[in-house]
Amino acid sequence: MSEQQELGITESKEYATGEWYAEVIQKAELADYAPMGGFIVTRPRGYALWENLQSHLDSWFKDTGVTNAYFPVFIPESYLEKEKDIVEGFDPEVAWVTKGGYDELEEPLAVRPTSESIITPFLAQWTRSHRDLPHRVNQWCSVVRWEATETKPFFRTKEFLWQEGHTAHEDEDGAWDETMTRLSQYERLYEDVLAIPVLKGRKPAHDKFPGAHTTTTVEALMPDGKSVQGGTSHYLGTSFAEAYDVTYVDEDEEEQTAHTTSWGLSWRALGALIMTHSDDQGLVVPPAMAPTQVVIVPIWQEDTKDDVLEYAQDLEAELGDRYRVKLDDRDERNPGFKFNEWELKGVPLRVEVGPNEVEDEEVTLNHRPDGESETVDREGLVETVDDHLDAIFAKLKARAEENLEENVREAESREEILGTLGQHKGYVKAPWCGDEACEEPIKDAMAAEIVMVPLDRDAEPIGDECAICGADAEETAYFAKSY
Ligand SMILES: [Zn+2]
Known part of the structure; x- marks a missing residue:
């Protein structure tokens, strides 16, 4: 009986959010910690959450021309190196296999940190003419990024479950439409299934996916005032197509380079789900997600x-x-x-x-x-x-919406950004010159960063001068602490 009596949550969501979260994860039987740091064991009730998420997203993908495929978990070093930007981007986080049995491998194999470098060469192989395009493949899999941070189930783990979609198109318009279609599906998942409102935006240039032309994002605000990057959709331009030779013959028999996209949503969405709705009695999830x-x-x-x-x-x-x-x-x-x-x-x-x-x-x-x-x-x-059940969904959504609406503020100077973030957390919008250097003082002072800028590149910044350096403002930066 004593073990059973300890069923309840003992930590407080408001005062000890991290400890409370860890307790909910374990006591609601969602996940356990694996023997290796950075890995978790996803228990049936946790995996059921993932399956419920999957069933929605997967059906929307299929309704919009995507088919599922599966590529190897390993990527040859030479493939990864073909796109210098990618290697530089993920190098410090790549896990390597160098031995097979007792034998050294001739070529080390990377455990995929993401699969552009193995999927794009095959998109190239499968593409001859404009009639072959667009190509859309998605895979549900896990990837590994060897980050040395504390394990936080669904938020921070070295191996995580996700889907990654990869597409090739004739031109920029097609690829850009694709990028926005997937971003909208991520938004729909959060808002209509997870009962979490999100902000759609772009990552600032210095925080784009390595090699991408544009990285778009959906950001969700947690009750503790931190932002979660909920899913990203990248317009890759022609950089990957050039590196891996994705070319096609157009209607005039001219050879052209394709434009590609990639887009991914991970089980971090489950972390956001659990964090947003659960309380001091334990797990709360909207009906469509509940095991x-x-x-x-x-x-x-x-x-x-x-x-x-x-x-x-x-x-x-x-x-x-x-x-x-x-x-x-x-x-x-x-x-x-x-x-x-x-x-x-x-x-x-x-x-x-x-x-x-x-x-x-x-x-x-x-x-x-x-x-x-x-x-x-x-x-x-x-x-x-x-x-x-509809009423329950509506209650959860309303509460999350209120949290977001109340926590987007504006600031005009460095002091104001820091003061507002320090007092309220949430998002603080400020006019920004576009220079990464102007993010530094905020990062150094309180580990907050620019989580997004508006999706619309032509949107007028909310002030004329950068709140940090005073130069002409180019866009509006959303500063926040983040998961
Ligand atoms: Zn500046």
């Missing part, structure tokens, strides 16, 4: 047990056709214990059934995020549950 969407808890005495259980089983059968349902009919646990356990594990809707409900042909519904409770008719329950 179990509805839990039925029967409440009986010895003399009512049979009737209550039968009633609950009927409900399970009826709701089970439409939702991921669990009937918790364990004899050895009392209802209060069950309530706590399913709250901890993030089941959005609880259905309570006791002798009164059986007699009146009703059920009592209870919302996970706030405990709101309502007794409703048994008849039409499937539709009623639908409405309640």
